[in-house]
Amino acid sequence: xxxxxxxxxxxxxxxxxxxxxxxxxxxxxxxxxxxxxxxxxxxxxxxxxxxxxxxxxxxxxxxxxxxxxxxxxxxxxxxxxxxxxxxxxxxxxxxxxxxxxxxxxxxxxxxxxxxxxxxxxxxxxxxxxxxxxxxxxxxxxxxxxxxxxxxxxxxxxxxxxxxxxxxxxxxxxxxxxxxxxxxxxxxxxxxxxxxxxxxxxxxxxxxxxxxxxxxxxxxxxxxxxxxxxxxxxxxxxxxxxxxxxxxxxxxxxxxxxxxxxxxxxxxxxxxxxxxxxxxxxxxxxxxxxxxxxxxxxxxxxxxxxxxxxxxxxxxxxxxxxxxxxxxxxxxxxxxxxxxxxxxxxxxxxxxxxxxxxxxxxxxxxxxxxxxxxxxxxxxxxxxxxxxxxxxxxxxxxxxxxxxxxxxxxxxxxxxxxxx
Amino acid sequence: xxxxxxxxxxxxxxxxxxxxxxxxxxxxxxxxxxxxxxxxxxxxxxxxxxxxxxxxxxxxxxxxxxxxxxxxxxxxxxxxxxxxxxxxxxxxxxxxxxxxxxxxxxxxxxxxxxxxxxxxxxxxxxxxxxxxxxxxxxxxxxxxxxxxxxxxxxxxxxxxxxxxxx
Numbered sequence: 001x002x003x004x005x006x007x008x009x010x011x012x013x014x015x016x017x018x019x020x021x022x023x024x025x026x027x028x029x030x031x032x033x034x035x036x037x038x039x040x041x042x043x044x045x046x047x048x049x050x051x052x053x054x055x056x057x058x059x060x061x062x063x064x065x066x067x068x069x070x071x072x073x074x075x076x077x078x079x080x081x082x083x084x085x086x087x088x089x090x091x092x093x094x095x096x097x098x099x100x101x102x103x104x105x106x107x108x109x110x111x112x113x114x115x116x117x118x119x120x121x122x123x124x125x126x127x128x129x130x131x132x133x134x135x136x137x138x139x140x141x142x143x144x145x146x147x148x149x150x151x152x153x154x155x156x157x158x159x160x161x162x163x164x165x166x167x168x169x170x171x172x173x174x175x176x177x178x179x180x181x182x183x184x185x186x187x188x189x190x191x192x193x194x195x196x197x198x199x200x201x202x203x204x205x206x207x208x209x210x211x212x213x214x215x216x217x218x219x220x221x222x223x224x225x226x227x228x229x230x231x232x233x234x235x236x237x238x239x240x241x242x243x244x245x246x247x248x249x250x251x252x253x254x255x256x257x258x259x260x261x262x263x264x265x266x267x268x269x270x271x272x273x274x275x276x277x278x279x280x281x282x283x284x285x286x287x288x289x290x291x292x293x294x295x296x297x298x299x300x301x302x303x304x305x306x307x308x309x310x311x312x313x314x315x316x317x318x319x320x321x322x323x324x325x326x327x328x329x330x331x332x333x334x335x336x337x338x339x340x341x342x343x344x345x346x347x348x349x350x351x352x353x354x355x356x357x358x359x360x361x362x363x364x365x366x367x368x369x370x371x372x373x374x375x376x377x378x379x380x381x382x383x384x385x386x387x388x389x390x391x392x393x394x395x396x397x398x399x400x401x402x403x404x405x406x407x408x409x410x411x412x413x414x415x416x417x418x419x
Numbered sequence: 420x421x422x423x424x425x426x427x428x429x430x431x432x433x434x435x436x437x438x439x440x441x442x443x444x445x446x447x448x449x450x451x452x453x454x455x456x457x458x459x460x461x462x463x464x465x466x467x468x469x470x471x472x473x474x475x476x477x478x479x480x481x482x483x484x485x486x487x488x489x490x491x492x493x494x495x496x497x498x499x500x501x502x503x504x505x506x507x508x509x510x511x512x513x514x515x516x517x518x519x520x521x522x523x524x525x526x527x528x529x530x531x532x533x534x535x536x537x538x539x540x541x542x543x544x545x546x547x548x549x550x551x552x553x554x555x556x557x558x559x560x561x562x563x564x565x566x567x568x569x570x571x572x573x574x575x576x577x578x579x580x581x582x583x584x585x
Contacts, residue, residue, distance in 0.1 A: 024563040037444045041487050044447060049577040067445070074445030124485040124509060140487035140513035146577045150584075154563065188432055189479040193508055222479060224508055277432060364441040364484070385434045385483060387459050 002254035004160040005227040006195040009135035009249075013118050021159040021258070029059070030134075031112055032147045033121030035103055036064035036075065036096075039082040041141035042122055046148055055151030057090045061112060061121075063103040064096040066360045071367040101332025101358040104128035104216060104300035109334055111242035115230035115249045120147050124219045125300050125382065131212030132238065133230030133249045138219060158195040158224045159258035161186070162251075165202035167266035172416045174310075175210030176302060176380070176400035178202070179217045179226075180271035181263065184281025192222035194258065197251060199229060202265055208237040209306040216301045217382050220278040270415060272378075273398040276386040284403055287413040294325045294377040295408035296389075297401050298356075299363045302380035303331030305338050307401040312344040314405035314416055315351040321411030326353040327369045329361060351409075365389045371396075378407045420541045422500050422520075423549070424472040428533035429460065431477035435484045435510065439492040452488050453495020470497035473539060475531045477503065481510025490517040500539050502546060502557070504528040515564060516573040522546065522557035530555055 001019060003011060011018045013027040032054075034042045039062055046054075054060050062082050067075035079096060086094035093112065100106070104125050107113050115133035119126060122144040129136035139153070147153045163182055182196070196218050203211070211228045218226025228234075230249040238246045270284040297303070297311050308330060320326040328348050330336040336358060339345060348355050362369030363381040371377055371390030377397065379389070384396035397413060406416035437459040439452055446452060457464035474480075474493065480503040481489060490513050493501065500520040514521040520541045524531075531537065536549040544557035560568070570576045 024561060037441075038485065038487070041447050041491075045574060048574050049581065051577070051581060066441075072445065078445060122485055122487075124483065126485075138485040138509050140485050140490075140509060140516060142487060142516040142573050143512055146573055149577055150580055156561065188482060189505070189507070192479065192505065219483075219509075222482060222507060364436070366441055383434075383436070383483060385436045385459075387440060388436050392459065392462070 002252035004195065004255040004257065005197050005229065005251045006135060006158055006160055006225060008251065009116055009118060010155060010157055012116055018157050021157055023157045024154055025157060026152050026154050027118055028152050029120050029147050030117035031059050031061060031119045032144060033061045033063065033103060033119065033123065033126060034141065034144050035066050035123055036068060036079050036082055037066045038122030038141045038144065040078050042145040042148065043081060043085045045142040045145035049145060049149055051149035054089050054091065054148045058092045060091045060148055061093040061107060062086050062091055063100060063106060065100050065102050066364065067366050068096060068100060068359055069357060098333060102300045102303055102360055105303055105331035105335065108132060108212065109241055109332060111238065114238045114243050114246045115234060120144060120153055125216050127218045127223065127226050128212050128216040128300060130215035130218065130226040131208060131228050132234055133228055135225055135227070137224050158193060160195045160197050161191055161259045161261065162197045162199065162257040163261045163263065164200035165263050165265055166200055167202060167264045169202060169265055170267065170269060172270050172402045173268060174400055175206055175213035177268065177271040178265065179214040180273050180281050180398065181268065183217065183221045183279045184271065186221055188220060188277050188279045189222040191218065194223055195225040195227055196221065196223045197227045203228065204231065207306060208233055209304045213301055217278070220382060270400055270403045272403065272413065273384055275384050275395040278384060278398060284399070284413065284415045290413045291376065291411060292324055292378045292407050292413060293375040294327065294369060294371065295404045296327050296362055296369055296377060296379040296381060297404050298329030298331060299360065299381040300331065301382040302401050303329060303335065305335050307380065308335065308339045308344050311401040311405040312347045314402050314409070314419065316347050318351060318409045320352045320408045324408045324411055326351065326408040327356060327362065328353050329356045330358060332358050362389055378404050378413060380404050422471050422473065422539045422541060424537065425469065426473050426475045426531055426533060426535045426537050427467065428475040428531065432479045432482055433460065433476055434482050435486050435489040438481065438489040439486065444486060444488055449491050449495035452492040453497070456492040456496035465496050468496050468498060472498055473537050474498050474501040475528065476501065477528065478505045480506050482507035485509045487513045487517060490514045490519040494519055500541065502528065502531060515567060518572055524555050524557050527555040
């Protein structure tokens with residue numbers, strides 16, 4: 001039988017034969033992930049299951065990245081629970097303090113995820129690793145506890161929507177714009193219970209970082225996974241990050257897709273998702289003149305080195321508008337150091353930016369950039385639900401790093417090409 | 420189980436930040452989470468809820484983050500059942516794992532209005548609207564998920580699997 005990427009990867013991890021979408025299969029997992037918000041509940045369930053030992057201490061990742069550096073006593077208590085569990089179980093991949101980065105930027109750069117892996121995480125943006133050709137998906141804490149105990153979990157083999165991109169990307173347009181365009185097209189439940197599979201010349205030319213940005217937001221269309229073929233670029237990335245033995249991966253010819261979309265990027269400018277859903281997408285030029293109070297550059301979506309360089313290219317020799325707080329959060333310690341070594345921080349400081357530590361922080365309204373009532377932010381993050389970044393009366397616009405940086409300078413949403 | 424209560428109807432794409440905003444995720448306690456249930460939709464929303472009331476929603480209920488705190492908050496608020504046109508995927512799994520009854524009814528959700536008195540037969544997946552007399556039947560749960568439910572949820576299921584492994 002010809003398999004889609006999703007079916008192919010699931011098949012590699014189960015003894016049952018996958019013959020149709022919708023089939024429920026038990027699969028062995030490659031890595032199980034939880035963070036400082038979701039791990040405490042997972043640990044509670046793990047104990048309630050009567051589990052004594054995690055299935056493999058090298059295949060569990062516990063990343064304390066959401067409310068860290070701990071924002072208050074309650075969050076410090078939660079991290080303490082995770083830390084003690086990690087020590088007791090001898091979990092190899094436990095991260096906090098100077099080791100921690102935003103989980104979905106951190107795990108790929110540590111070489112912990114790669115093609116053909118199945119990764120389950122108690123975090124909805126676990127789908128990011130689809131950018132490397134992994135079947136990766138978010139689950140709740142109790143499902144994750146089950147996977148930590150058994151080393152396997154059940155999946156309903158998803159039908160797949162194939163999205164092919166043709167054409168040539170315009171300047172200041174990248175992975176973020178492609179995925180926002182797709183979400184705008186199919187809606188926040190357009191890929192519900194489905195996998196998205198991306199392909200075409202635009203994808204072939206896109207960097208691994210750009211692919212991870214796209215895979216990251218598959219969940220914003222309701223998707224179970226956002227999958228990319230693993231090509232020479234993927235293999236080079238994996239090797240550079242310490243992995244060995246990975247092989248290329250693509251869907252079988254003749255695989256059955258539920259839906260096939262063919263999109264041309266010719267003439268498409270930067271895209272922005274307006275409040276209060278990620279599918280409320282418009283071209284940046286339609287929003288010109290909309291004042292912003294804050295710009296956030298960072299997160300698991302766009303906090304990688306490529307994103308910081310993109311922002312720096314806009315900010316070089318310019319200053320953030322006096323009425324805008326520009327906050328830049330490199331997503332991992334390695335990215336932080338690289339940005340420092342490349343001189344990007346000088347550019348950011350000259351622009352009047354606040355450069356903060358790696359943390360999810362403001363993306364989910366945790367800390368380090370919360371909005372007051374009536375305030376508006378432009379952010380490179382992934383969600384703009386009402387109240388996501390603070391007050392229920394605040395607004396979040398989602399964009400790529402160049403648009404966020406340019407808007408910080410202009411004090412209003414602007415196309416970087418017109419700054 | 421037969422649940423009788425008042426319907427609280429909400430719209431489409433109710434996200435988990437609406438069900439329980441991130442600032443409350445520093446606790447795993449059902450009572451504390453329940454006291455702030457739907458605080459991201461309307462402050463003080465939970466005050467309207469009496470024990471065994473039923474949430475009724477349009478499509479894609481529970482979209483967004485994977486936080487299991489969302490079904491726990493609903494249960495903690497005294498809501499044992501959510502009826503929706505459709506559910507977001509992660510929330511659907513979480514609901515089952517937490518013992519929150521989720522009934523997907525498609526277009527029939529239009530037959531359930533805010534304030535209606537509903538009687539839900541959770542085993543049969545049948546909703547009787549006591550205000551209008553209409554009956555709504557939910558879509559069938561996949562066989563494997565029914566097995567999980569019959570086993571008492573994921574926690575006892577994993578417990579059993581672990582015992583078999585030893």
